[in-house]
Amino acid sequence: xxxxxxxxxxxxxxxxxxxxxxxxxxxxxxxxxxxxxxxxxxxxxxxxxxxxxxxxxxxxxxxxxxxxxxxxxxxxxxxxxxxxxxxxxxxxxxxxxxxxxxxxxxxxxxxxxxxxxxxxxxxxxxxxxxxxxxxxxxxxxxxxxxxxxxxxxxxxxxxxxxxxxxxxxxxxx
Amino acid sequence: xxxxxxxxxxxxxxxxxxxxxxxxxxxxxxxxxxxxxxxxxxxxxxxxxxxxxxxxxxxxxxxxxxxxxxxxxxxxxxxxxxxxxxxxxxxxxxxxxxxxxxxxxxxxxxxxxxxxxxxxxxxxxxxxxxxxxxxxxxxxxxxxxxxxxxxxxxxxxxxxxxxxxxxxxxxxxxxxxxxxxxxxxxxxxxxxxxxxxxxxxxxxxxxxxxxxxxxxxxxxxxxxxxxxxxxxxxxxxxxxxxxxxxxxxxxxxxxxxxxxxxxxxxxxxxxxxxxxxxxx
Numbered sequence: 001x002x003x004x005x006x007x008x009x010x011x012x013x014x015x016x017x018x019x020x021x022x023x024x025x026x027x028x029x030x031x032x033x034x035x036x037x038x039x040x041x042x043x044x045x046x047x048x049x050x051x052x053x054x055x056x057x058x059x060x061x062x063x064x065x066x067x068x069x070x071x072x073x074x075x076x077x078x079x080x081x082x083x084x085x086x087x088x089x090x091x092x093x094x095x096x097x098x099x100x101x102x103x104x105x106x107x108x109x110x111x112x113x114x115x116x117x118x119x120x121x122x123x124x125x126x127x128x129x130x131x132x133x134x135x136x137x138x139x140x141x142x143x144x145x146x147x148x149x150x151x152x153x154x155x156x157x158x159x160x161x162x163x164x165x166x167x168x169x170x171x172x173x
Numbered sequence: 174x175x176x177x178x179x180x181x182x183x184x185x186x187x188x189x190x191x192x193x194x195x196x197x198x199x200x201x202x203x204x205x206x207x208x209x210x211x212x213x214x215x216x217x218x219x220x221x222x223x224x225x226x227x228x229x230x231x232x233x234x235x236x237x238x239x240x241x242x243x244x245x246x247x248x249x250x251x252x253x254x255x256x257x258x259x260x261x262x263x264x265x266x267x268x269x270x271x272x273x274x275x276x277x278x279x280x281x282x283x284x285x286x287x288x289x290x291x292x293x294x295x296x297x298x299x300x301x302x303x304x305x306x307x308x309x310x311x312x313x314x315x316x317x318x319x320x321x322x323x324x325x326x327x328x329x330x331x332x333x334x335x336x337x338x339x340x341x342x343x344x345x346x347x348x349x350x351x352x353x354x355x356x357x358x359x360x361x362x363x364x365x366x367x368x369x370x371x372x373x374x375x376x377x378x379x380x381x382x383x384x385x386x387x388x389x390x391x392x393x394x395x396x397x398x399x400x401x402x403x404x405x406x407x408x409x410x411x412x413x414x415x416x417x418x419x420x421x422x423x424x425x426x427x428x429x430x431x432x433x434x435x436x437x438x439x440x441x442x443x444x445x446x447x448x449x450x451x452x453x
Contacts, residue, residue: 065236065279065280068235074240074278075242080321102412103321104352122414124227124412125356125412126443127226129238133230148282164353
């Protein structure tokens with residue numbers, strides 16, 4: 001079933017999404033991958049704030065290639081989500097409602113998704129040129145020194161994803 | 174003795190990095206287009222359609238096919254009648270990578286140390302494999318390797334008694350475990366024989382053989398075909414969401430081995446299996 005979903009979204013939207021739904025996302029998402037997740041959890045452990053308010057937000061696991069002149073961003077497809085499994089449950093417990101990546105997740109992430117009513121979307125891996133066309137703005141908001149691994153805020157329009165794991169325990173893999 | 178200035182190798186490597194990250198080789202394009210025609214799963218066909226569109230956008234607008242433009246793996250076949258002049262060959266190859274990744278707006282994905290993990294910011298060093306060969310030419314094959322699929326690759330140190338059935342089981346185990354993580358449809362490079370490190374190298378080099386081109390050894394060709402059919406029966410499908418096309422090709426290279434061993438390496442590559450070769 002095809003749906004349009006506005007990001008950020010709250011738990012009630014998550015509850016309406018089912019594994020297998022083909023979804024176009026519109027709105028804003030944050031981008032973070034391995035190094036940024038590590039730094040965010042270290043920050044929390046030290047008693048500091050996250051670089052953005054994570055409640056109801058979606059994190060896109062991605063590290064873009066550099067933008068050419070006049071372009072918003074370079075190639076921008078998903079990275080393997082399981083590398084973030086170590087960090088995701090804590091962030092979901094803090095209110096994150098969406099994740100975009102590719103590939104399987106751990107049982108701990110599945111449990112945290114059900115507990116917090118969160119949704120995991122897959123974007124098509126290796127379609128980074130196509131997906132870059134659905135990104136209308138990109139700004140680095142934290143950890144600039146990490147280069148391709150910095151935290152970004154993206155505006156996306158008709159960004160194609162598939163619900164692969166829903167908050168009811170449904171899983172497409 | 175033929176003299177080749179290393180600067181010409183730098184230039185070649187730089188151009189190859191840019192080209193290979195924006196445009197797939199004909200063999201890989203053909204595989205994708207054929208798979209699109211044959212795929213029977215709705216979602217699978219939709220995904221393969223996106224991948225076809227992605228290739229067109231990448232080439233026309235010079236946006237890398239995939240944001241993971243890889244760690245540069247380079248096979249250098251240096252003729253023994255060549256005299257390389259004007260500098261260190263390894264420095265020259267790395268300078269080519271540095272230049273290509275900068276000028277091509279490719280992602281810099283290399284960290285200087287596996288534990289300390291500080292990005293080198295120019296995608297160097299490359300992983301370079303040198304081979305001395307007869308002749309007065311230098312052959313360069315570049316295969317930038319993305320790590321979504323690299324992380325799902327495996328080495329199995331089988332026993333001789335495990336035989337060809339053990340090899341088949343190992344290949345299927347690696348592919349099944351890789352599943353959606355390795356961005357299928359994938360190309361499966363397999364190395365059989367040699368030593369622990371030799372079989373991994375055989376598997377890596379097998380990925381640079383054009384898809385659809387088979388091993389000249391009869392039983393190996395049969396194994397390639399049998400494994401491709403078996404993998405495509407696994408119903409992993411495009412993006413791991415089910416379907417007929419899980420792999421485009423299984424390429425197997427073999428080498429003599431020890432009486433006590435049967436090493437098998439399975440190097441998995443995603444559908445963006447980039448490889449390009451030139452001869453200087």
